[in-house]
Amino acid sequence: MGLETKLESAQPDVDVAIVGAGISGIGMAAHMKMLCPDRSYAIFERRDAIGGTWDLFRYPGVRSDSDMHTLGFVFEPWRHEKSIADGPSILEYLNRIADERGIRPHIRFGTKVVSADWDSAAGLWQLVSEDDSGARTRSTARFLYLGSGYYDYDQPYEAEIPGKADFAGTIVHPQFWPRDLDYAGKRVVVIGSGATAVTIVPAMAQTAGHVTMLQRTPTWYASRPARDAFANTLRKFLPEKVAYAITRFKNIRLQNFFYNRARTRPDKVKDFLTQRLKEMLGDKYDAKAFTPPYNPWEQRLCLVPDADMFEAIKAGRAEVVTDRIARIDATGIQLESGKHLDADVIVTATGLKLAMAGKIALASDGVPVDLSDHYYYKAVMFSNLPNLAAVFGYLNASWTLRADLNAEYVCKLLNRMKDTGRQVATPVLPDDSGLEFDDVFDFSSGYLQRGKHLQPKSATDMRWRLSQDYVRDRKFMKSDPVEDGVLQLTRAKGVPVAVDPLQVAAE
Known part of the structure; x- marks a missing residue:
């Protein structure tokens, strides 16, 4: 039935x-x-x-x-x-x-x-x-x-920094970037040292007068080419999906290996990353600016493709300053060390x-x-x-x-x-x-x-x-x-x- x-x-x-x-x-x-x-x-x-x-x-x-x-x-x-x-x-x-x-x-x-x-x-x-x-x-x-x-x-993380209202220039947060912001030839200070700051600094340095990355604490960096030669070579000889699958497998395994290595042998990874930084920065390497007080992968490792930020530093278009902010004033940022960073634009890359x-x-x-x-x-x-x-x-x-x-x-x-x-x-x-x-x-x-x-x-x-x-x-x-x-x-x-x-x- x-x-x-x-x-x-x-x-x-x-x-x-x-x-x-x-x-x-x-x-x-x-x-x-x-x-x-x-x-x-x-x-x-x-x-x-x-x-x-x-x-x-x-x-x-x-x-x-x-x-x-x-x-x-x-x-x-x-x-x-x-x-x-x-x-x-x-x-x-x-x-x-x-x-x-x-x-x-x-x-x-x-x-x-x-x-x-x-x-x-x-x-x-x-x-x-x-x-x-x-x-x-x-x-x-x-x-x-x-x-x-x-x-x-709707709302990024905004660090409490005294004196923001006194600044005569422009303050922006990366999450809400103004379409019409003109920073050509201007002095820029980017507050922060995470992935966003590391992206913004070399990009702005191409046209800004000078860019300073102001960090309270250094970050561990790794650099690799923006183009994956292995993947691009495979695509010439193998079907697209096969080449992609092989490259994906390779990258997953390498990343997993490096992360586990950082967790089990942090000193070895520290030495490796430090040596690479010294090679990329040459005489611009500053241990204070590039030696974090924590082990690699206790925070997300920052990627610097084609060493673009380091190239901007070597060219004198950018610098890294490690200090604490006392306050923002009309012309820039007063640091606790007594140093003053002059700025026309301040970017608060302080996080999400x-x-x-x-x-x-x-x-x-x-x-x-x-x-x-x-x-x-x-x-x-x-x-x-x-x-x-x-x-x-x-x-x-x-x-x-x-x-x-x-x-x-x-x-x-x-x-x-x-x-x-x-x-x-x-x-x-x-x-x-x-x-x-x-x-x-x-x-x-x-x-x-x-x-x-x-x-x-x-x-x-x-x-x-x-x-x-x-x-x-x-x-x-x-x-x-x-x-x-x-x-x-x-x-x-x-x-x-x-x-x-x-x-x-x-x-």
Whole structure:
């Protein structure tokens, strides 16, 4: 006897709601197209363009600080000659993928997700989004995927520096770079020594009168050619995808080796990096400016492609000053040492402000959800929170490596849910789990330390941690089954159920 379908409640507007049209969101959409094309999705993007970080950041020289053979997606070869790519090239890559794979029509531009409330009775996420005019719209999704990044798009971290209001010149933060800023021939001071500052200094030094990088603490630097000769040679003799896969494998392994070496033999790595700096800077090498008080990879290692910053220093167009700021005055920066840095433009490259879940107000049955009260599950989902996934990239490798892993896992999960007729997936962690907490954010970087309290928890158990070892993660995610004894797949009440037609007639 055949079965008929009885609808107990409305179906979701989309199977998967993806927040963000940057690397994480575009990557998830592409994976869905490949691995579960029968499921519907929508990407909610608050901006009017694809790219996320790469569309927001417009400061001089903006570029990747990871090679594009690992920052690129596993499924889409990087075709440009330069493997350390500038922002426009990365945007072109993302836009091409969105167009070639039919993703763009699924993006709701100018749409900010304000809140997301899990409705356990219906087994749906109830979403409230807001357009540029402030008008709000309600929609529903079976699964919520957060590709919204890790920092506050609205407000950067602004260090408290006295005297800002007294400065007669221009103060800018890289996160909100003015399109019309003219610094040609001017004296520029860049406050900070992280990846952003290291990018801005050589770029501005090309036209500025002089650029000073003012740092409180030195940073460890590594330099490599912007062009990957190995990759470019392989592409001449091998199919594009094969050459890309080999280069990607090589770069992942080398990066993993160097990171582990820095952790196990920090003195050896210190000596190596110091010797390379001396070779690149020559008589401009200053131990005070280039000897950090911490070991390599206790903060993210700064990449200097083609030694461009060091070349600017040797040419006299830039310098590094290590000191503390007493105050800003009308003509520049007064240092605690008594020295004064004259400036027409001050760039506060003082870092980002962390934000989880794109600052969306998460809730479950109307009760607010604080992700810091939950454990990561396989670095994808969160303990005791149904149908919710997010991307937080690697601290010691390319962001996209994690984005690829997470997207592939969620697609496998969606397919398993479909095969078993289940609609709700919950990583269940009992109160008496006895998990051993593990601080995976033991990096001393300021932005991580400032935002540590916002982060979900991690344990030593691989299933409950945000691991920082991509090679190990890849093996684990491939070998560990979806139904691993922790993840519970259940049926939602508010979905169509199969019933016997005789029972329907009796009712």
